[in-house]
Amino acid sequence: MDIHTYEKAWLGAALVLIVFFIATVTYGTVGAGVEMIDDSGGTVDPNNLADHERFGDPGVEQVGENEYEVNVIASAFFFRPGSDQRGFDPIRVPANSTVTFYVTSSDVIHGFSIPGTNVNTMVIPGEVAELTVEFDEPETYGLLCNEYCGFDHHNMEGTVEVVPEDQYDGGDGQ
Numbered sequence: 001m002d003i004h005t006y007e008k009a010w011l012g013a014a015l016v017l018i019v020f021f022i023a024t025v026t027y028g029t030v031g032a033g034v035e036m037i038d039d040s041g042g043t044v045d046p047n048n049l050a051d052h053e054r055f056g057d058p059g060v061e062q063v064g065e066n067e068y069e070v071n072v073i074a075s076a077f078f079f080r081p082g083s084d085q086r087g088f089d090p091i092r093v094p095a096n097s098t099v100t101f102y103v104t105s106s107d108v109i110h111g112f113s114i115p116g117t118n119v120n121t122m123v124i125p126g127e128v129a130e131l132t133v134e135f136d137e138p139e140t141y142g143l144l145c146n147e148y149c150g151f152d153h154h155n156m157e158g159t160v161e162v163v164p165e166d167q168y169d170g171g172d173g174q
């Protein structure tokens, strides 16, 4: 069978494209550092957070010279700590710090997003979302729920204050 030269060229181009598409999908899956939400931060009993070592008394903890852990409970319709509009402390950390957030939900699926940073995760009851971010400069960020969670979802928000190191008085103001 004789295959026309153009036919061969198009077959070759199609093969190259297929390999290219598979490569891009593979890169997007494993190479770009994009992670799916999972239980890498551990699992918890969402009905019994009060007894949990991390979430019994959620807040900011210093764990190293410039390292902090922030334990946050997302509930309809607030973040604790975070939602200063609802009477909770804002999340407050110093600049030049590495902060690991541990976030869980006590009820339904919420989001935990700090626009302007790469912090953006789904928060699933029973699972702990863990993510680490570096805050280099003092700045006040918003904190948003970006998963529809009920009638007041649009008001589920909070504040993350990155304060100058010399003004940092520790934790979440407690």
Ligand code: CUA
Binding pocket: 075, 076, 077, 109, 110, 111, 145, 146, 147, 148, 149, 150, 153, 154, 156
């Ligand atoms: Cu919580 Cu939307």
